[in-house]
Amino acid sequence: MRYKIAELLNKSVIKIVLAIVLGFLVGAIALILAGYDPIASYSMMITSIFSSPQNMVQVLILTMPNILTGLSVAFAFKTGLFNIGGEGQYLVGCMAAVIVGGELKMPPVINIIVIMLVAILAGGLYGALAGLLKAKFGIHEVITTIMLNWIALYFNNYLISVPGIGVKNTQYSIAIKQNAWTNILSNWKTSSSGKAYLASHHTLATILLGTDINYGLIIAIAAAIFIWFLLYKTTFGYQVRAVGLNKEAAEFAGIGVNKNIIMTMFVAGGLAGLAGALQMAGSAPHALSTLATEPGYGFNGITVALMANSAPIGCIFTAFLLSGLQFGGSTMQMNLGTPSEVVNIMIGVIVFFVAVASMFTMLSEKIKKRRVKNAD
Amino acid sequence: MLTSILLAISITLMYSAPLIFAGLGGVISENAGVVNIGIEGMMTIGAFAGAAVGYFTANPWLGFLAGGLAGGMLALIHAVACISFRADQTISGVAINFLGPGLALFLSRKLFQGGTTTKPVPNQLPSFHGNYVTIPIVLLFVLIMWFVLYKTSVGLRIRAVGENPAAADTLGINVYKVKYLSVFTSGVLSGFGGAAMTLAVVSNFTPSTISGQGFIALAAVIFGKWKPHGTMCACLLFGFAQALVVILGGSNSIIQIPSSILSMLPYVLTLIILVAFVGKSTAPKADGIPYVKGQ
């Protein structure tokens, strides 16, 4: 029996589940110490997600950028790189999407594809820049990407102040042209026939009119499957993983390590950039806004990737989990006054326990040892 | 003209002081072989603790000490993860960067009626003609750290542990103890850095008080080749960049630059310096590698 527990502790999935449980536990302790009711808070968090179709859809909408930034971090991890630059690459994708989608007039379907490609390219180049600095100058990507995050943030604010891109006297830029929006049935639901239909179909109305429901999520899931295929079935993926597992052996076998770093960061940046494009195309105000701090999708990506142990398909699920936690946290604050930062603490704890996953391994070994000693 | 230069120096020193504190934190941790990406989180909790204690006790010195203690406690979590559990030190640092601000804002809401900003402290740290006492304190710390690291047996052992922990171990030095103490000290110094912001440069804590200073401090450590004096010079340079943002951003400055472009300055400067001056990495040899007995 004890041996079975020890074996279980060693499995990666169990370690992650344990980390999540511990995150909830510590969060509960923090709440109790601060004088809030953890049970009420947690049940509000969880039930609020499912309390209305509108809320469920909201969580789904929040999940899309998290999947993509999670993939961005996970893919880079596979080659041994820590991409903290998801924030900046996301913003660069937003900026590219808005400039192309807002200034240029293109026919529908073509325009959204062009916008996505431009955003992927822009985000990819921004990521590749960090890759280049690492490959050529050996500068750690953690520092360069963080610097690039801030630069992108301030550049975003600067763009809004530029006439022609920013809208005068507002905090926003021009918006992407409406025919590029990815919202589901966006034209129909505002037409007269649509409005008439929705008047008698209440649930559908709350979803279509009350949220920004868009098909970005489908693209994000498709991206996850594509990244999985890229990583495990192609020669590029083989190269990425070989370098990540043993850079020196890969170099010795003739694999171009520096080229690999740059290309991997390009893919990672492109994924985050795509998140930016889909966010602009899918959610109001469909435009850039003046920011005081980072929007946070890039950092979410780190949590998503770590919780999924960098597995591309796993990122889909951990992204849902994260979105659920964050959504639940804000409703919890709205309805009960509980600080939403408890969710940040929970996330910090989860990441912490994922980092010390070896603790579970060590515990597992200790249990096994006791058994061996008894057997002698 | 003279007054402008003096003003520039004064603002530079004011902005540099928190960076130098944090930079020294990075120096001692990395010299003992533990990468500390979490300086930002430790500065944040230190900034909050400094502002909160400074407000409630009206005593800035108590606030300053509280800031250091808060940073140290958070650092202990990092220490446990990295030293006893051999976690990936970068990931642990990232966790600290979630926990620090998370805790700070959580407590802020609790103590300050649901707000994310603290009330201004009634008394800041003492200053002389606008130059806060944090400046001479931090310069003294630089001197002390230089002396300890290079002229004492304590420093010799710290550096040995960071370069070749196995060598230190075989000579009977307690590698784990040395690393724990170094990481704790690193947290305390980072906490001082945060408090040096909220008790001097500004007088309260907001979610954006600490935005990137921890990482700039890390870049300073690399630029300063992991030595306290080099790190100090790098921090002075970055402080100067932040001072330029203030000086050139004023409405009566000579050049008119959009404020958002100016705000980019410290970060762009960091990148340029890293590219131009870093060269071959001279990090402590065992930096970032968890020590396992018998290897």
Added chain:
Amino acid sequence: MKDQQYAVEMQSICKYFDNFCALNSVDLKIKKGSVHALLGENGAGKTTLMNVLYGLYTPDSGKILINGQHVEMKNPNVAIEHKIGMVHQHFKLVEKFTVVENIILGKEVVKAGCVLDIHKARNEVKKLSETYGLDVDPDAKIEDISVGMQQRIEILKALYRGVEILILDEPTAVLTPQEIEELISIMGKLTKDGKTIIIITHKLKEIKKSSEYCTIIRRGKYIDTVDVKDTTEQQLASMMVGREVNLIVKKEKAKPEDVVFKIDDLTVEDSRKIERVKNFSLSIRRGEIVGIAGIDGNGQKELVEAITCLKKAKSGKISINGTEVQNTSPLNVIEHGISTIHEDRQKRGLVLDFPVKYNFITEKYNKPEFSNRSILNEKAISKFTEDSIKEYDIRPEDCASKPAKALSGGNQQKVVIARELSNDPDLLIAFQPTRGLDVGAIEFVHSTIVKHRDSGHSILLISFELDEIINVSDRICVLYDGQIVGEFQQGEVDEELIGLLMAGGEEKNEI
């Protein structure tokens, strides 16, 4: 009392690492004032046993007696208190520190609490080194001094702490034959002074030259303790391995043809811009095995790195089949017919976390045989893996999808060899190909190398084990300080002369 003759007594020592039994009830008795050898193959447990004695490991059961007294060796401090010192095989020196700093680390000379007194320390070190004839430069940084001097510093570290029982772990691995003689005489001085020396080694010759007694350990078990002067090398080898050992490699005389590989005037700098390979020239013919004899650190690493393009050559030419390949890329070198078995299989040879089947294709994954328009051809990869496992008898047979780190050292090396030979290289570079392998695996590697030669290819064998070079090579070149200082055909080998040249000495001309 009889017991006090023994400086060290270890009784029934057991040590487990997780489920692996490293030491199985081992006994050891070391007489005071003697030189006692601990003999065993790689991985037999000799170093583990000494790490227990030095307090680096706590035994799971068993007792340690020092001079008749029972001692709990909780950590190295306790060992140091009992005047035990250890010089490890891989030196435990801080490279950026000076000699003095390394010697006093942990037992610093201080004034006013903890301020270092380097001046006083330097004098103490000078005194010690003069007493025992250990010549060192106190202010030099470790990264700048020779390996021989580094070892002297390790011994000084122990003497500085008043060592009475000195453990030397594989001390001669990095020394020239002359330095080995010096070490043996230093050991003699120490034992005359009443000190006890335990020497861990697998070198039979050195045991015969230096030790009075020898304890043999095999796979964690105590085998026997013998008087060295009454035991032959052959007997020692058999006890070490547990069966009859063939110490000679079987091969026919070489029949070299035309030149296939040429190095012209090659100069290579290391990472600190110091020339390590100096105006080096070499030709290798088809069908011959050329061995390079030399002590570690005389340019072998830089030579291999330059040939495989892992490092830039400062000047000179390297050509294979007439094509120049210097300063191109590792991939280019492989594609032109040079494959390498690298000295560090875990660092350069294998991706340990990849399954075995993926390790077979590290150089070929994007070639048409194993991939189709960028998509991996799993079927072809699996077939190639299975064929190789059968041909080279890699165990366990079902290891194709298991991570490479699960294989033993010998089997890991087989994977590397299988992979490199599958390229059918015109030139196979074998750099320390048998490092860390047991005798059975060594025999396999040597016979594979000879087979490759016999099928019309060439081999460049670089090894720090002189016996291996002498047994396997058709032609031997001696490398000293980045240059070839002597050449010998098989059959004309003069071991003493080679040893002299390896150390930088010069051939004496008889008048």
